[in-house]
Amino acid sequence: MFENKACDPNLCNTEVTIDEFLEEIWLAEESGGKAEKAAMFVDAGLAKDTERANAILHQMKKDGFVSLHDGKDAAFTDKGRERAKKLIRRKRLAEKLLAEVFALGADEIKTTACQFEHILSPEVTDSVCSFLGHPPTCPHGKHIPQGDCCNKLAQQMKPLVTPLTDLQPGNRAKIVFIAPKDHSRMDRLSTLGIVPGTIIHLHQKKPALVIRSGETELALDIEIANEIYVKIME
């Protein structure tokens, strides 16, 4: 499957390395651990160039992005977390975009997303987010941090991805993501074969929603259908 590590910076660009470090710390925080300096250097591909790595890390500290504990573990400052959040958001949105819209393979997604994360402007990021219907998770199931657009639920751009309830009977659509209130609902749907990537046919919306996937016909409450986001197919 996919890799979840930070990107490998082939470019000897300090800005990129800073981003890599922020990302490493984010991932460490996400899995409930600490970001160890040594591990960070290895994952960022700077294991052999610790001098430069240390210098960049100290620059980050000076700039107020991170704090160092025992000279060993790096942790975010508020400023650092805010920057990392935007970075992670750009990366995972890019992954989602590449996976859903361009249907690229896992490797291509990885390398391309790693470049996108450094270059997307805030406006473009929000547009991508709206375009994808404000997805909550990336293709690997990890959380995508929310942006301003998610709170406003900006609808200026006609979204490519819409809730299942917005379809008309007779439409065929591909599920892009499912964002249910509770986990058990997601689990149930997945055992019935309803997961991202599944192609469904909306049969009717009243009195209950009926969808067909292959030869499986399912009736769903409107509330559940509202949590299933799809892309219409021609």
Add this chain to the structure above:
Amino acid sequence: MSAKGLRKLLLVGNPNVGKSVIFGYLTGKYATVSNYPGTTVEVSQGNALIGTHNYTVMDTPGVNSLLPMSEDEVVTRNIILNEEFDSIVQVADTKNLRRSLLITLQLSEMGVPFVMALNMADEAENLGISTDLASLSEKLGVDTFSTTATRRKGITKLMEAIPAPRRSVLTIRYTEDIEKAILAMEPLLPESRISRRSLALMLLGGDTSLKSWLHSRLDRADVDKLDAIVKGTQAQYSDSLGYQINKERLTVVDRVAVQTQTRLKKPERGVRRWLGDITMHPVWGLPVLIVVLGLMYEFVGVLGAGTMVNFMETQVFAKWINPYAIGFFQAVMPVNFLRELFVGPYGIVTMALTYAIAIVLPITATFFIAFGMLEDSGYLPRLAIMVNRIFKTIGLNGKAVLPMVLGLGCCTMATLTTRILETKKERIIVTFLLALAIPCSAQLGVIMGMLSSISPMATLIWVGVLVVVLFLAGYLASIIVPGDPSDFILELPPIRMPKLKNIFMKTIGRIEWYLKEAVPLFVLGTLILFTADKTMLLKLVEKAGSPIVVNLLGLPPKTTEAFLIGFLRRDYGAAGLFTMQKAGLLTPVQVLVSVVTITLFVPCIAQFFVTIKERGMKTAVIMLCIVFPFAVLTGAVLNFGLNAFGITLQ
């Protein structure tokens, strides 16, 4: 293999893929075959001779995943985990191969030996789906067979393979985080009949039903370590791990399905599709429902409750059995007391058997036939869609329609069926409504007979009162009973032509059950009445009950008798009222009041016992304490209302 050389075979598969039919074919014993998701709650067992070996065959409840999410799925997973089986037959729905392969993959991960039956091959063929069995067998590493169980096609070949099942070679590598967690968990997990990897995946998927099993085999410390790994891994995901795991499984499974199945032609929109569509159509669904109800009324109400009851009562019992029995007992029984025990006004033959066999049996039998047709046709889940909205107002969803409709046949059976509902709240509400407002077919038949002889207005009022009570009580219950309603996610089986043999077998089974359950109670009720009559106790009870019966309900004192036996069975009570009406002892208003009261009256003894068993003593008693006053009060309000407005129903 057990010491006696008796081998064990498990049938495992999704709901409604024909496991029960294959089970019936293998064992010769029939298990319930039905379209409604989840009716095979209980596990059927039977014996079969396969090749030269004797097998015990277990028909496990249908599952969509072996990472259990429902009681049924827990049962099936536990059977695989704990039973000493030699072989598994995975029964798959050929046209839904993808969903079946999700289970195949899990069986493969468990490392258990199995063979696979791709059932309903006829339906897949009609849809133009063709499966490359050789390629599928090769990819899975197990033998696969195409079967059409209902026509006994392909079963012989399947049976030949059962004694030599193989382990599947289908594998999957999950996302790194999950694989890492599995690796960390495996050394901590106990040795069992299924692989540690599969156990680890169940735990990661959020399966809490394994807890007690783990605790009985592991140190507390190890269980805590496992917990910590699961929590740590889940913390990295905002989606549930179970969902993530299923998602990844489906990618592997989709690949296999795409490579082995092709659609040769576009399926034509056949009559069955069309029927399936209009039965749940927002507009046309309603007329269809009315037609279905109308047909049921014609069959159960007119043919069963009318023609057949009439024949049984006035011909079979009144002209043949009873005169013969009376003659017989007069000849052999010199003691008047004992003779009356059998053929007197409260006699076992003249009252209990006449009611049970002549009045109630034809109605129940016709109802069960009609219900069997509804079940096997696939109409019930579509009906659930139609009523989903309305049921929401009473804290339920469309799925509750199955126990409610079955309740119109027999509320005791229906109370058992409430197990298919997912939350405790729903089960309590449905059990309560069954105890209060749903008349069973036996009662319904008698009541219809009584109401039809007075003005149609009476029937309308009766239906109106019931509907109001049903929704009022349901609405209140939905507020009072704590808990959440469950999600409405319902699989719709295709509309099928019911197989007469299935219906016949099912109906026979249900009638047998009914007779065993009801007739002893009828006899008991008669004995109580007989004793009460002989000891003058009956007069006393009538006197004691008269403030309620006479003053509140405005009924003659003798109706107390009917209500007294109504405590045993409502239909028996109704039958008592029926006889009184025939004897001209009740005015139309009294008929309506007594009929409404007896409909809402306490559940029969059997239903009460089942309620205790399913919901617990406390809940059952509380329900009883609500139902009884509720019934009397409604009757009283109706009585005063009708009189106040001077409605005579003449």
